[in-house]
Amino acid sequence: MNKDDFKKNAHDLIDWMADYYFDDVKSLPVRSQVKPGAVRAQIPTAAPMEAEGFQSLFDDFRDIVIPGMTHWQHPRFFAYFPANVSPPSVLAEMLTSIMGANAMLWETSPAATELEEAMMNWLKDMMALPTEWSGVIQDTASSAAFCAVLAARERATDWRVNESGLQASDKLAFYTSAEAHSSVEKAVKMAGLGKSSIRLVPTDDDFAMKPSALISMIEDDRKNGTTPTMLVATVGTTGVGASDPLEPLGLIARSNSMYFHVDAAWAGSAMVCPEYRYLMRGIELADSYAFNPHKWMGVNFDCTAHFVKDADTLKRTLTILPEYLKTREGNSVTDYRDWGIQLGRRMRALKLWFVIRSYGVEGLQAMFRNHIEMTEELAEKIFMTEGFELVTKPNLSLLTFRKVEGNAEESDQATEALLTKINDDGFTYLTRTVVNGRPVIRFQIGQINTSSDDVMTTWERIVALS
Incomplete structure (x- = not known):
């Protein structure tokens, strides 16, 4: 060609x-x-x-x-959840593709590194995150969680596992809730620590982690000679959009010298809006925090913002420096290959730069608020529609509902059957989850071009199919 x-x-x-x-x-x-x-x-x-x-x-x-x-x-x-693209992000990806740069070191593309540093600072400012944090763009929140688990493991063992392997490790415990994303379990397994080291902390009626239950589990582990190592909290769970109480959880983590990671993969984008930042109260207690601009913010997949309180802990966990990667700049610049799993790194900051500048903070705020308003309107519609039950109220732009038909078992069967009809129909696409042991249908509004008419005509189609 x-x-x-x-x-x-x-x-x-x-x-x-x-x-x-x-x-x-x-x-x-x-x-x-x-x-x-x-x-x-x-x-x-x-x-x-x-x-x-x-x-x-x-x-x-x-x-x-x-x-x-x-x-x-x-x-x-x-x-x-959405995996939004936007025109400015697509154009940025085209430019990134034609340059084909490997942004593993500052030297291999200084602009890629310094633009990434600038974009992470922009996000901190846009979301009122702690100014002393440092940031890196990972591919996904799963990778950020894996990095956090590895950092927690090494800090708890004084970096012995990196040196001598898992045989040098004490028994470690990792705490999260059953509502947390599956990437947490996968990260613990990949770190060689086994599913048995994961503790699923009970949740309250709003599906948020219970601090009192966490304290009890930590006490039990200490009595059994197990070291409480890491706590993973979620802001905006995948199932129903629940948010864990960060402040009390963070204080528990700190008092037990545990690494505290917060996953806000989907909901984190909405923190551009000040009125939703109450969900982040206590975030300053976190050791690391991740959210995905590639979900709700309109930045093409893949782009995860990963912030850390202490970059040295992350780098000490992950750095390997062979002769062929040494450069004359040394520690005077940022080499992001020390901040993640991969050596080779795509230039992801350009699309973030293009999106933020193209929409502006106010434009992004308007989009999030619009989606949340549409979700609240839909909730009212479901509540008023005979034969349906609103199971979980809107958490930002996510709600769940079920079909009501006879007893609980009949309603569950009707709900499952309805979801199959909806997705086979092709007019829309919805997914399921389980709430209190019973199936429900999730409805999450977040696609950039979705209008109120799209939401309401979809609901009308659901009712017709039922």
Whole structure:
């Protein structure tokens, strides 16, 4: 592909992308309707021996790939949490792609490192986070949680595990709640500490971790010769959007010399709005904190903001310095390869820079407030609709509901059946969770282009399908 071909093909792609994002996606089924194996069956079993023209590739993309995609940018996507993209973020990703830089060291692209430092400071200011914190952009909150678990493990063992392996470790305990994201359990397992070291702290009626229960579990572990090592709290749980009380939990962690990590992967973006920062009361007690601009803020996946109180703890846990990575700048600059799992790092700060500047803090605030207002309006609608029950009230832009039909068992069966109908219909896409042992349907509003009309017509379709 020469320069002229590249320019022509790129223009064709841009035309398709603009039509897809602003217009065409609205007419597609939200969840892919293909059967398992349907996409694979259309792909040749062996790679071509001769080169193919770009038009052939593009045609197959449209004919084979698009029908097999679930459209996360659809304005009626209400499943999981959003993985929003926005036009300025897409354009930034295009620039990042063509430069193809590995931002592992300051020297390998000074602008990538220094822009990342600046963006983390912007986010601290936008969300009134502790000014003394340092930040890094990870790929996902799962990676941030893994880094936090490793740092907690090493701090609790005086870095003996890094030197001598797990046989040098005492019995360690990691505390979180059953509402926490599955990445916490995975991180503990990957750190070699086993599921048996995880303690699931009971929650209250609002599904928030109970500080009194945490204290009791810590006391029991100490009596059994186990070292309380880490506490992971959540602001905006995946299931129902619950938030743990950070201040009392942080004080417990501090009094027990435990590493305190806060996961606000989805809800953290809303902290741009001052009126929701009550959910973060006590955040200054955290050792680390992570949220995902690639969820609600409109920054293309992947982009996780990971803040730490003490960068030296993180770097001491993760740094390995072979001769081929030594540079003349040494410790006078930031080398972000010491702050995460990967050596090679994409330049993720450019899209964050483009998004924040394109929308401004006020524009982002307006989007979050609009989504939350629409969720509250939907909650009122569900409450007034016969045959439905609002199970958990709106937590920011997430609520849950169920179909009511006869007794509890019949209602549960009706709820499960309704969810299957909804997603097979294609008009919208919703997901399930379990509340107090019973299935419910989650409804989360967060897609950038979603309107109140999208929400209400979706509810009308749900009622019709029931």
